[in-house]
Amino acid sequence: MFRNQFQSSVISLFSSTGSQPLGLWRSEVDVGLPKDSHITLISDSADPKELSDALDYVSLEEGEAMSKTLVHPILHIQSPTLNSTFIRCPSSSNDSLGIMLPWLHIQFRNLYKPWAFEVGISDSSRHQGAIRYSTFQEEAALLPGAVPLLILPLKLPPKTVSSLTSWCTLSVDLRVLASHFRSSELITRPSDEVNGSGSYNSTVPAIRFSEVVYVKVYANCRLRRLWFSEEKEREGVRRPWELELYG
Numbered sequence: 001m002f003r004n005q006f007q008s009s010v011i012s013l014f015s016s017t018g019s020q021p022l023g024l025w026r027s028e029v030d031v032g033l034p035k036d037s038h039i040t041l042i043s044d045s046a047d048p049k050e051l052s053d054a055l056d057y058v059s060l061e062e063g064e065a066m067s068k069t070l071v072h073p074i075l076h077i078q079s080p081t082l083n084s085t086f087i088r089c090p091s092s093s094n095d096s097l098g099i100m101l102p103w104l105h106i107q108f109r110n111l112y113k114p115w116a117f118e119v120g121i122s123d124s125s126r127h128q129g130a131i132r133y134s135t136f137q138e139e140a141a142l143l144p145g146a147v148p149l150l151i152l153p154l155k156l157p158p159k160t161v162s163s164l165t166s167w168c169t170l171s172v173d174l175r176v177l178a179s180h181f182r183s184s185e186l187i188t189r190p191s192d193e194v195n196g197s198g199s200y201n202s203t204v205p206a207i208r209f210s211e212v213v214y215v216k217v218y219a220n221c222r223l224r225r226l227w228f229s230e231e232k233e234r235e236g237v238r239r240p241w242e243l244e245l246y247g
Contacts, residue, residue: 001090003098003211011099013089013215014226016041016074026091030084037079037219039087044074044109044222074109079219082116086218096122099212101228102175109222110156110166120147120213121174127205128213131177142186148204150180167224171233178209 001024002011015021021041030037079085090097104119116134128147133154143149156168180186181204217223 001095001097003096003100007100009101009230010227011101011229012225012227013097013099014075014087014223016224017072021075022087024091025087025089027087028084030079030081032084033080037081037085039075039077039085041073042076044072046076075223077217077219077221077223078111078113082114082218082220086216087223088214088216090214093214096213097211097215099228100210101212101230102173102209103171103229103232104174104212104215104226105169105171105229105233106217106226107167107169107224109224110159110168111220111222112159112166113220115154115221116218118216118218119174120215121178121207121209121211122213123178123205123208123210127207129178129181129205129207131174133172140180140186141188142181142183142204143188144204148181148207150177150186152177152180173232174212175209178207181205181207 013024027039029039075087077085077087106117108115114134114136116132116136118130118132120128120130122128130147130149132149132151134151135154135156137151137153139153141151143151154170159166184204187204212228215226217226
């Protein structure tokens with residue numbers, strides 16, 4: 001999508017305030033749980049229970065719905081089944097983003113429920129790997145395969161009364177994360193191999209970040225923006241106004 005285009009120092013991939021927030025994305029929900037699985041644009045002050053009369057999987061505590069919130073629309077993603085409720089860019093699994101900017105930034109609201117996001121990357125030899133952060137992962141693990149999967153724990157601040165907001169901006173350097181594909185100590189073997197049965201190939205290519213292939217954001221979170229940049233944001237330097245949080 002972007003490989004053969006001029007890439008500026010910042011590329012915005014998602015904005016909940018844009019004219020077509022999901023224009024580049026594919027969204028999927030768990031059709032088996034229609035009352036509990038939602039991907040929808042709502043006001044940040046709205047309680048998820050308003051989406052369905054029977055919805056109680058995610059709820060805001062009393063008083064939280066109208067405080068510590070943003071004044072513009074956000075994308076609400078929720079489901080008891082994370083792997084079947086997500087948004088993905090590009091929409092087709094056969095396409096590649098081709099974004100060569102190494103810093104990924106996500107503005108999201110912590111709903112204090114299981115949440116995960118995933119980034120597919122490739123190197124100059126077109127070896128691919130996937131990096132998944134999840135709030136329920138206890139330890140880092142590397143799963144070999146046709147596309148090796150690096151799973152990393154994501155520790156978010158606990159809910160406190162004194163918190164100014166549940167909104168966060170998370171920034172990660174994909175070049176650093178890609179180096180973990182060379183960490184043999186992270187490789188996790190399936191149970192049949194541990195027990196001495198079955199064939200297993202633990203080889204993982206030494207992937208070096210060249211470009212982003214795809215991005216997936218799973219339930220459960222509220223999403224405002226997702227963008228890539230050439231450099232890490234420096235403390236004291238304001239980001240472009242459209243990337244700021246306003247309450």
